[in-house]
Amino acid sequence: MSDVLELVDVSVVRDGRALINQVSWSVAEGERWVILGPNGAGKTTLLQVAATYLHPTAGQVAVLGEKLGEVDVFELRQRIGLAGVSLLDRIPREQTVLQTVLTAAYGMTATWHETYETTDTARALLLLDRLGMGGYEERAFGTLSEGERKRTLIARALMTDPELLLLDEPAAGLDLGGREDLVRRLGALAQDQYAPAMAMVTHHVEEIAPGFTHVLMIRQGKVLTAGPIDTELTARNLSLCFGLPLTLERHGDRWSAQGLPFG
Numbered sequence: 696m697s698d699v700l701e702l703v704d705v706s707v708v709r710d711g712r713a714l715i716n717q718v719s720w721s722v723a724e725g726e727r728w729v730i731l732g733p734n735g736a737g738k739t740t741l742l743q744v745a746a747t748y749l750h751p752t753a754g755q756v757a758v759l760g761e762k763l764g765e766v767d768v769f770e771l772r773q774r775i776g777l778a779g780v781s782l783l784d785r786i787p788r789e790q791t792v793l794q795t796v797l798t799a800a801y802g803m804t805a806t807w808h809e810t811y812e813t814t815d816t817a818r819a820l821l822l823l824d825r826l827g828m829g830g831y832e833e834r835a836f837g838t839l840s841e842g843e844r845k846r847t848l849i850a851r852a853l854m855t856d857p858e859l860l861l862l863d864e865p866a867a868g869l870d871l872g873g874r875e876d877l878v879r880r881l882g883a884l885a886q887d888q889y890a891p892a893m894a895m896v897t898h899h900v901e902e903i904a905p906g907f908t909h910v911l912m913i914r915q916g917k918v919l920t921a922g923p924i925d926t927e928l929t930a931r932n933l934s935l936c937f938g939l940p941l942t943l944e945r946h947g948d949r950w951s952a953q954g955l956p957f958g
């Protein structure tokens with residue numbers, strides 16, 4: 696059994712269709728995974744299973760050594776950090792940035808008269824600062840730009856000191872500067888030996904930060920490849936994954952991909 700995540704033959708079926716289909720995937724401590732795949736491939740579904748928000752139709756899932764179906768998921772969720780657009784709808788617009796991060800410590804998205812410990816507040820401020828959100832504590836979440844929201848949600852996901860960090864398209868919708876800033880911050884996190892195991896969903900190889908170690912490619916619900924970036928992130932695999940001929944270039948510890956010209 697893998698320490699962090701172990702999926703064996705996992706399928707999620709809705710309306711007779713497999714959104715993910717017999718997926719097997721293991722994540723060990725210290726690994727940083729990128730999940731790549733086209734629109735509708737099943738990436739978010741896979742992340743929702745890992746986050747214990749979706750129960751599979753078939754197969755076995757173990758998260759942080761606990762088997763789904765045999766464990767209190769509410770306790771388990773405290774050990775998992777999740778940042779993704781699915782959270783955006785649940786965060787009140789008027790809630791401050793600081794409250795948004797603090798509520799994670801209590802497994803909630805909105806405040807409800809809790810009194811936060813001074814240590815929690817100190818930690819939330821530290822994480823916001825680390826994500827470049829120092830000085831925004833009292834701003835209403837609803838007034839933030841897309842990039843600021845994404846960075847706040849990552850700080851929030853780290854609040855409980857999780858053992859597994861799941862990021863669903865953290866750079867989607869960001870401009871070039873915002874993307875590069877986030878990639879730098881994710882790179883610092885990925886290269887921090889005390890940071891949790893990570894899995895990040897993205898559509899773009901340009902968003903892979905230095906320090907990411909593994910890649911899983913998914914197409915039409917099926918895993919195409921899963922393994923070390925150095926061997927599995929290839930032009931061939933990427934072309935099969937996205938369904939068109941692509942070139943792939945490595946520039947030091949960053950990547951870029953392009954479609955081949957017609958003709």
Ligand SMILES: Nc1ncnc2c1ncn2[C@@H]1O[C@H](COP(=O)(O)OP(=O)(O)OP(=O)(O)O)[C@@H](O)[C@H]1O
Nearest residue numbers: 709710714732733734735736737738739740741898
């Ligand atoms: N509750 C549901 N019932 C039926 N179909 C669903 C449900 N949730 C998702 N789907 C479908 O499952 C497929 C996979 O969805 P998923 O969100 O996992 O893909 P994705 O790879 O994250 O896509 P994207 O890159 O567009 O965000 C899509 O075709 C989607 O329409």
